[in-house]
Amino acid sequence: MLDEKMRGSLELIIDQVVTSLPQRLYLLQRGEAAALQVKNESDYTLGFAHGAIRPGFHSAFIMLRGRPPNDEEAMEAESVTYNRTPELRNAIFKSG
Numbered sequence: 001m002l003d004e005k006m007r008g009s010l011e012l013i014i015d016q017v018v019t020s021l022p023q024r025l026y027l028l029q030r031g032e033a034a035a036l037q038v039k040n041e042s043d044y045t046l047g048f049a050h051g052a053i054r055p056g057f058h059s060a061f062i063m064l065r066g067r068p069p070n071d072e073e074a075m076e077a078e079s080v081t082y083n084r085t086p087e088l089r090n091a092i093f094k095s096g
Contacts, residue, residue, distance in 0.1 A: 002076050006061060006069075010077055013056040014084050017049050021088070022095040024048055042092050049088045053081050
């Protein structure tokens with residue numbers, strides 16, 4: 001189970017990713033999407049967000065705990081991230 005410090009770190013990482021989504025979408029709309037052959041900018045951006053959260057949390061966990069998260073901790077982090085997916089989608093919708 002994630003302790004308060006690790007849960008707070010995960011929430012902070014998600015908050016930072018939410019804040020970065022407008023710029024990510026802007027770059028896609030300014031030509032990056034064509035170069036990357038992105039067909040759906042919103043889906044790509046949501047995948048980008050999830051792809052940034054997982055390794056960000058993994059790195060933070062190792063730095064703070066000196067070990068990678070165990071299966072239970074990783075599953076809890078995935079659950080927290082999944083539960084905040086509507087917030088990520090909303091940030092993308094507002095930006096696009």
